[in-house]
Amino acid sequence: xxxxxxxxxxxxxxxxxxxxxxxxxxxxxxxxxxxxxxxxxxxxxxxxxxxxxxxxxxxxxxxxxxxxxxxxxxxxxxxxxxxxxxxxxxxxxxxxxxxxxxxxxxxxxxxxxxxxxxxxxxxxxxxxxxxxxxxxxxxxxxxxxxxxxxxxxxxxxxxxxxxxxxxxxxxxxxxxxxxxxxxxxxxxxxxxxxxxxxxxxxxxxxxxxxxxxxxxxxxxxxxxxxxxxxxxxxxxxxxxxxxxxxxxxxxxxxxxxxxxxxxxxxxxxxxxxxxxxxxxxxxxxxxxxxxxxxxxxxxxxxxxxxxxxxxxxxxxxxxxxxxxxxxxxxxxxxxxxxxxxxxxxxxxxxxxxxxxxxxxxxxxxxxxxxxxxxxxxxxxxxxxxxxxxxxxxxxxxxxxxxxxxxxxxxxxxxxxxxxxxxxxxxxxxxxxxxxxxxxxxxxxxxxxxxxxxxxxxxxxxxxxxxxxxxxxxxxxxxxxxxxxxxxxxxxxxxxxxxxxxxxxxxxxxxx
Ligand SMILES: Nc1ncnc2c1ncn2[C@@H]1O[C@H](COP(=O)(O)OP(=O)(O)OP(=O)(O)O)[C@@H](O)[C@H]1O
Ligand SMILES: [Mg+2]
Numbered sequence: 001x002x003x004x005x006x007x008x009x010x011x012x013x014x015x016x017x018x019x020x021x022x023x024x025x026x027x028x029x030x031x032x033x034x035x036x037x038x039x040x041x042x043x044x045x046x047x048x049x050x051x052x053x054x055x056x057x058x059x060x061x062x063x064x065x066x067x068x069x070x071x072x073x074x075x076x077x078x079x080x081x082x083x084x085x086x087x088x089x090x091x092x093x094x095x096x097x098x099x100x101x102x103x104x105x106x107x108x109x110x111x112x113x114x115x116x117x118x119x120x121x122x123x124x125x126x127x128x129x130x131x132x133x134x135x136x137x138x139x140x141x142x143x144x145x146x147x148x149x150x151x152x153x154x155x156x157x158x159x160x161x162x163x164x165x166x167x168x169x170x171x172x173x174x175x176x177x178x179x180x181x182x183x184x185x186x187x188x189x190x191x192x193x194x195x196x197x198x199x200x201x202x203x204x205x206x207x208x209x210x211x212x213x214x215x216x217x218x219x220x221x222x223x224x225x226x227x228x229x230x231x232x233x234x235x236x237x238x239x240x241x242x243x244x245x246x247x248x249x250x251x252x253x254x255x256x257x258x259x260x261x262x263x264x265x266x267x268x269x270x271x272x273x274x275x276x277x278x279x280x281x282x283x284x285x286x287x288x289x290x291x292x293x294x295x296x297x298x299x300x301x302x303x304x305x306x307x308x309x310x311x312x313x314x315x316x317x318x319x320x321x322x323x324x325x326x327x328x329x330x331x332x333x334x335x336x337x338x339x340x341x342x343x344x345x346x347x348x349x350x351x352x353x354x355x356x357x358x359x360x361x362x363x364x365x366x367x368x369x370x371x372x373x374x375x376x377x378x379x380x381x382x383x384x385x386x387x388x389x390x391x392x393x394x395x396x397x398x399x400x401x402x403x404x405x406x407x408x409x410x411x412x413x414x415x416x417x418x419x420x421x422x423x424x425x426x427x428x429x430x431x432x433x434x435x436x437x438x439x440x441x442x443x444x445x446x447x448x449x450x451x452x453x454x455x456x457x458x459x460x461x462x463x464x465x466x467x468x469x470x471x472x473x474x475x476x477x478x479x480x481x482x483x484x485x486x487x488x489x490x491x492x493x494x495x496x497x498x499x500x501x502x503x504x505x506x507x508x509x510x511x
Contacts, residue, residue, distance in 0.1 A: 003066075004030040004163055004194045005051065010060035012046055016395055016403065020046035021057065022218040028163070033185060033195045035205045035226070038215030039238055039435040040407025041393035044198050045087055047215070048165050051196075052084045053077040064163075075104070083161025087168045087198075087406045087433075088344055089152045093141035097134055097151050098123040101158060126158045131180045145342045146172040146294055153181065157188075164188065165196045168406065170204060171433055174293045174461065182208050200407070200435050201462075202231040214238055239437035247468045247489065248447050254471070255284030258335075258455040259305070259424045264314035266300050266479075274300050275479045277314070282424070282455040287446070289470030289488075290459045291496050297479035298459050299341065302428055305457070306338050307331040318424065332361060337422035339413055341429045341459070347413035350402040354394060355383045357401055358416050390415040391438060407434045411442075418445055425449060428459045443469060463493040475499040482506065 005028040012021040020043045028034050036044050049055040051062060053071030062069050064080060071077050074084070091100045098119040107118035123136045132150040140148060149172040156164060166185075170178050185195055185208060199205055205212060205226070212229055214221040214237045221237055235243040259282045266275040275297045282288045292298055303309035305316055307328035316323050318334045332338075340346035348357050359379055362368050367378050383397035390411045394404055401409055410433050417425065427446065431439040446469060450456055460466050466473060467488065475483040475496060483499040483506040485491050498504040 001029040002031075003027045004064065006063040007047070007051065008061045008063070010047065010050055010057045010062075012043075012050060012055065012057045014403070016399070018395060018403075019218050021050065021060075024060070024215075024218075024220055026213050026220055026223060028194060028196060029211065030194050031189060031192055032210040033189055033197055033208055035197045035199065035209035035212045036215060037199070037202070037205055037212060037234060037238060038221075039217075039437060040411070040433075041405040042215040042238075042435075043218045044215055045167055045405060048084065048167050048196070048198070051077075052082060052165060078104075078159060078161070081162035082165065083156040083159050083163070084165040085152050085156045085167060085169045087171075089145075089148050091140045091148060091152060091155070094139060096137050096139055097143070098136045100140060100151060101126065101155055103155075105159070122158070123154075126154050130154060130157055130184050132177065144295070144299065145345065146174070146177075149173060150177070157184070161193070163194045163196070167198045168200070168433060169197070170199060170201065172294075174295065176293065178204065200433060200439075202234050202436065205234065206231055216240075235436045238435065241437070243436050243440050245464070245468070248443070250471055250488070251285040251450060254286045255453060257281035257283050258319055259457065260317040260320075261301075261305065262315050262317070264301070264304060264311045264316065266297075266304060266309070267312045268300075273479060275304075275311075278476075278479070278481055279314075280474055280481065280484075282457055284453045284455060285450055286471045287450050287456040287458055287469050289466040289473040290457065290476055291463060291466050291473055291500060292476035293500050294461050296476050298428075298476060300479075301476075302338075302341070302426055302459060305426060306336060332420075335421070335423035336426060337417040337420045337424070338426045339417045339428055339430045341432070343410050343413050343432070348401050348409060350409070351400060353398050353400055354387065354392070354404075354412060355379050355397045357412055358383050358386055358397075358419075361416070361420055386415040386419055391441065407438065410434050411438060414442055414445075418449060423454055425454060425456045426459075427456055429461060430458070431460075431462070431465065463496065467491065467493060477502045477505075 007024060007026045010021045010024040013019050024047055038044055050057050053073050053076050101123045102119045107115040109115040120136050127134050132154055134147055134150050153169055197208060209226040211223060212226050213223040216238060262279050264275055264278045267273050278301060290298060300309060304311045307323065307326055323331050344350065359368055363374060367375060369375060380397055387394060387397060392411045393408050401412060414430060431442050434442060446456060458469055470488055473485045473488055474481050477500060
């Protein structure tokens with residue numbers, strides 16, 4: 001087999017002393033889809049950044065098509081035919097989709113000015129060619145994260161790379177979009193391209209990869225043909241123990257309703273009805289799972305419950321008290337914790353430390369502060385405990401969040417929310433980007449939270465997660481609750497599918 005890329009003996013130490021890659025060697029065969037898996041912080045993104053010229057290693061060599069390369073920037077990488085879709089999307093927020101699409105390779109008018117019509121035209125064509133629907137003239141910052149991910153993928157495809165690196169490209173995509181992407185990737189492979197694919201979803205890895213490399217603790221554990229490994233094998237190689245994918249047992253008893261959503265409707269600025277008469281209760285010791293293809297009103301519903309958006313009709317009650325007109329902070333004080341779906345947008349302030357991120361919601365309370373003074377000793381101790389409990393990989397509690405790996409940033413958000421004083425937890429995509437070992441850990445913590453009498457609203461694009469944890473499941477389609485299932489142990493993902501796609505609807509669905 002011809003090798004398109006040979007990585008030899010990479011050593012990468014970040015300025016703060018973290019060894020992210022140690023003696024990393026791997027061959028990527030031409031015309032294959034090569035998956036890279038490993039725990040959060042194992043060094044996957046770092047290795048990709050080395051290959052793509054974003055960061056320079058202290059030791060080691062990279063050969064591309066047999067020739068040694070020394071890339072100084074992503075620009076150099078693109079020049080020789082390497083493309084990359086980043087884990088944390090790197091689009092220019094103030095530019096439109098079309099402007100981002102042609103960034104750096106702009107079609108010009110009169111040699112100076114951007115030919116915007118041409119930019120629109122190409123963007124439309126790329127989106128049609130690859131089957132990803134995107135608006136062409138909206139600013140990136142105004143788009144939901146799922147659409148931003150589509151733009152980022154299209155941008156990389158448009159540059160027609162021969163070696164395409166995809167660092168967790170499916171995190172924000174719906175199952176349908178993942179299918180579209182996988183067909184595109186197979187198609188690219190059939191046309192002689194090579195793909196490096198990173199994901200924590202082992203099912204996806206098994207589905208798409210020809211070869212699999214497992215990384216752990218900055219090193220390569222093994223590289224094997226995908227056919228030689230099962231999902232369980234991969235999980236075991238990653239974390240060194242068996243992972244349970246079993247459903248958790250239902251709660252012994254449930255108490256009174258803590259959260260009550262009554263007849264919520266929402267019409268947006270463009271006069272589109274995104275939520276229609278949504279009603280449900282969540283009780284003490286209950287996990288209510290919301291199943292649905294992303295973009296069917298889930299984001300709006302979460303924002304309304306947490307006070308970030310105003311409902312057009314209906315009302316929400318926390319322990320019997322209406323939250324109408326209350327600010328997010330007051331609603332939080334009433335007992336709501338919230339793991340947001342977009343960790344970089346709403347979950348963390350990434351230029352500040354873990355400590356600061358851990359206390360954003362509690363710094364003004366005792367024992368975190370006294371008479372307007374922060375008690376740093378206490379804050380540091382509190383942070384260290386969370387770091388240990390949630391196994392967050394970081395040098396210290398004073399480290400800046402942006403220097404953590406993606407999954408570890410997610411753990412920061414989960415740790416803060418689960419440690420906040422709350423009775424109701426809104427958990428949106430709680431394990432997004434988290435490795436299988438830590439996912440199991442977070443699932444156990446959610447179960448403990450439930451057993452402590454709290455009400456959990458679980459919104460997840462991952463059906464396995466919904467089925468594993470929920471006491472009861474409701475399905476949302478096109479802004480409406482179309483089904484409710486109370487006997488979860490009898491339900492399978494296949495059974496929910498037609499409801500999620502709007503093909504089936506229960507007559508007596510809640511709402
Ligand atoms: N810019 C940086 N400065 C300092 N340390 C960093 C930086 N980027 C990453 N690290 C550290 O390097 C290690 C490897 O991180 P990397 O992002 O490569 O992990 P990963 O395998 O991609 O993890 P994930 O699955 O969570 O995305 C981690 O310990 C991380 O904290
Ligand atoms: Mg990463």
